[in-house]
Amino acid sequence: ELKVEQNPLFLSMQEGKNYTIYCNYSTTSDRLYWYRQDPGKSLESLFVLLSNGAVKQEGRLMASLDTKARLSTLHITAAVHDLSATYFCAVDGVGTSGSRLTFGEGTQLTVNP
Amino acid sequence: NAGVTQTPKFRVLKTGQSMTLLCAQDMNHEYMYWYRQDPGMGLRLIHYSVGEGTTAKGEVPDGYNVSRLKKQNFLLGLESAAPSQTSVYFCASRSGTSAYEQFFGPGTRLTVL
Numbered sequence: 001e002l003k004v005e006q007n008p009l010f011l012s013m014q015e016g017k018n019y020t021i022y023c024n025y026s027t028t029s030d031r032l033y034w035y036r037q038d039p040g041k042s043l044e045s046l047f048v049l050l051s052n053g054a055v056k057q058e059g060r061l062m063a064s065l066d067t068k069a070r071l072s073t074l075h076i077t078a079a080v081h082d083l084s085a086t087y088f089c090a091v092d093g094v095g096t097s098g099s100r101l102t103f104g105e106g107t108q109l110t111v112n113p
Numbered sequence: 114n115a116g117v118t119q120t121p122k123f124r125v126l127k128t129g130q131s132m133t134l135l136c137a138q139d140m141n142h143e144y145m146y147w148y149r150q151d152p153g154m155g156l157r158l159i160h161y162s163v164g165e166g167t168t169a170k171g172e173v174p175d176g177y178n179v180s181r182l183k184k185q186n187f188l189l190g191l192e193s194a195a196p197s198q199t200s201v202y203f204c205a206s207r208s209g210t211s212a213y214e215q216f217f218g219p220g221t222r223l224t225v226l
Contacts, residue, residue: 004155031213042203043156043217050213088155092213099144099213100171103155 006104023089031092136204143209
């Protein structure tokens, strides 16, 4: 059974600081996704990582994937208040029919002025 | 393009009542999914479909049924609602080709009293 763990689950940081969210998963996969969710809203796709060593950047967020270590990171650079949200990683299990995603618990990020 | 839409947005049921949630997508996607999200948790897959006329069980299928009679629609049914089914339900869809990204609907907030 594929398990996905994120840490930290709660993150409070000051504007302008850098931090990294970690996503570990238990079985082989080369497809990993990062989503953002604002309170009471749906999930918004941030990054799709499809191979070992993949790195993608959008604004102050950068995501990477190491399939050998079964680890993805979401790095936040010079945080701003608008980045406050819950961030989920989700992993597509190898061999699953229909591309079934298993989600982590989410990291609730609060960026304080 | 409306993307993925869900009906209704909110619903309150009494224990034992039945209801159907409707998900519609206008992107001609092959795959469709139903998830539930409980407070402080990631999304858990209930049922999914890899094409018109097909359905399959996900991680937490008990108490739910689904149907995919038309490619653009995916229905989630609760035959006899229980308080444990109080949750936010999200529908998602994705293309059957190399685009692995899942696109999510706005969610349905269901309360079972």
